[in-house]
Amino acid sequence: MTTESTSRSLNVNSLTPRQIVEALDRYVIGQQDAKRMVAIALRNRWRRQQLAPELRDEVMPKNIIMIGPTGVGKTEIARRLAKLAEAPFIKVEASKFTEVGYVGRDVESIIRDLTEQAISLVKTKHLEDVQEKASRLGEERLLDLLLPGAPSRSVPPGFDHSGSRGDTIEPAESPDATRSKLRLQLREGKLDQRSVEVEVKERALPLGMISNAGGMEELEGNLRDMLGGMFQGKKKKRVMKVPDALKHLTQEEAQKLIDMDVVVREAITKVEQTGIVFLDEIDKIAGRERAMGPDVSREGVQRDLLPIVEGSTVSTKHGAVQTDHILFIAAGAFHVAKPSDLIPELQGRFPIRVELAPLTKEDFVRILTEPRGALVRQYHALMATEGLTVEFTEDGLAEIAATAVQVNERTENIGARRLFTIMERLLEQVSFEGSELSHKTVIVDDGYVRERLLNIVKDQDLSRYIL
Numbered sequence: 001m002t003t004e005s006t007s008r009s010l011n012v013n014s015l016t017p018r019q020i021v022e023a024l025d026r027y028v029i030g031q032q033d034a035k036r037m038v039a040i041a042l043r044n045r046w047r048r049q050q051l052a053p054e055l056r057d058e059v060m061p062k063n064i065i066m067i068g069p070t071g072v073g074k075t076e077i078a079r080r081l082a083k084l085a086e087a088p089f090i091k092v093e094a095s096k097f098t099e100v101g102y103v104g105r106d107v108e109s110i111i112r113d114l115t116e117q118a119i120s121l122v123k124t125k126h127l128e129d130v131q132e133k134a135s136r137l138g139e140e141r142l143l144d145l146l147l148p149g150a151p152s153r154s155v156p157p158g159f160d161h162s163g164s165r166g167d168t169i170e171p172a173e174s175p176d177a178t179r180s181k182l183r184l185q186l187r188e189g190k191l192d193q194r195s196v197e198v199e200v201k202e203r204a205l206p207l208g209m210i211s212n213a214g215g216m217e218e219l220e221g222n223l224r225d226m227l228g229g230m231f232q233g234k235k236k237k238r239v240m241k242v243p244d245a246l247k248h249l250t251q252e253e254a255q256k257l258i259d260m261d262v263v264v265r266e267a268i269t270k271v272e273q274t275g276i277v278f279l280d281e282i283d284k285i286a287g288r289e290r291a292m293g294p295d296v297s298r299e300g301v302q303r304d305l306l307p308i309v310e311g312s313t314v315s316t317k318h319g320a321v322q323t324d325h326i327l328f329i330a331a332g333a334f335h336v337a338k339p340s341d342l343i344p345e346l347q348g349r350f351p352i353r354v355e356l357a358p359l360t361k362e363d364f365v366r367i368l369t370e371p372r373g374a375l376v377r378q379y380h381a382l383m384a385t386e387g388l389t390v391e392f393t394e395d396g397l398a399e400i401a402a403t404a405v406q407v408n409e410r411t412e413n414i415g416a417r418r419l420f421t422i423m424e425r426l427l428e429q430v431s432f433e434g435s436e437l438s439h440k441t442v443i444v445d446d447g448y449v450r451e452r453l454l455n456i457v458k459d460q461d462l463s464r465y466i467l
Helices: 003-012 017-025 032-049 074-085 109-129 131-146 175-187 217-231 242-257 260-274 298-310 344-348 361-369 375-384 394-410 417-426 428-436 446-458 460-466
Strands: 064-067 089-093 195-201 235-241 276-280 313-316 319-322 327-332 352-355 389-392 441-444
Touching: 017 032, 017 074, 032 064, 032 074, 032 260, 032 327, 032 352, 074 089, 074 276, 074 327, 089 109, 109 131, 109 260, 109 313, 131 175, 131 195, 131 242, 195 242, 235 242, 260 319, 298 344, 361 375, 361 394, 361 417, 375 389, 375 417, 375 428, 394 417, 394 446, 417 428, 417 446, 441 446
Parallel strands: 064 327, 064 352, 089 276, 276 327, 389 441
Antiparallel strands: 195 235, 313 319
């Protein structure tokens, strides 16, 4: 992808840090310090694109470590940031990687997976751009199947229609007039119950047996590509309803219209310039090498991560990918380990550290009601499908929030995720009987909440299992 197209894609998202924080506020409650840090990091990417080429390559991303307990918004902030920037994003758990030589995934698979994600993003965008033309071509191919005797309007000379079969229409007028009438019927949905026979590519490879071996993902991918090329000509005929056939033919035409070489080049540039990697549970690999036991490869994983984070070239089946300007956001609870327990070289590659605060009762109330996908809105919409109205009062929401705080303090603190278990338990009976309570209203107030949760909250042993 050219520098001009890269700059144009970034300009779409050239929001100021304040605007980025305001956008994140719609989905994540509180944690202003963390939002400010990621907003600055995203804005610095746009600023870097405005620099002269000789200076641009010298400006490295300032990677971030988020420190805080589970369920306070670390992952959601990173995920929403990537969506806001339309950037390739991948979330991985650092604890699932092992040092080279041990059974497990190698760290370079992070970049390979990120590249696949970017190709999917770019390909989807290119498919959207050609969708209108592909729809027209798909429609013409379907008309060719419905009128096998008529001259083709879209297929180049030499295309073989043999084997195509469908219900034919005996033209009482010119072929063009008949085709036009059939096209009108197709667009009006009058042919939806008819069936046509369509040729589809069959590609089923008996692979997947070696994926569990450490570092074998790329080998399996290359085998798939190689063997897929050998068998790609195999086709079979399938009878489809007209709407399904139209969809299938449109997709085929769209695939023909996009240049995958261009898609891959653009995706690799997107990874290198705007990619975001979220390394969760990085505290699980903090700690010095021990002679034996489960910590045997912790420092080894850190040392394997180091070249990727500081900048290196990773070989993928689509080509080499440079990681110099990928933004890495690490996160961990750091209950036992500390960021200073990471090896010094890796610490130096995460210069920005921000601590996320535990959630308060007021935060829980806001989480229940303010975000676009708030739990209260979800349950209200779900029950509305049964004709049942569920209304949450202010004192009811306050009681739910207080219960979440209380259970988090007494058992394991899982942050906002506690609200999922409490809400599901609270509305269990309503969800079960919803279809029988049509056109009724359920008021969830503080009394309703206490009635259904009080005994569970009081019995700490029981609450450990249920909430």
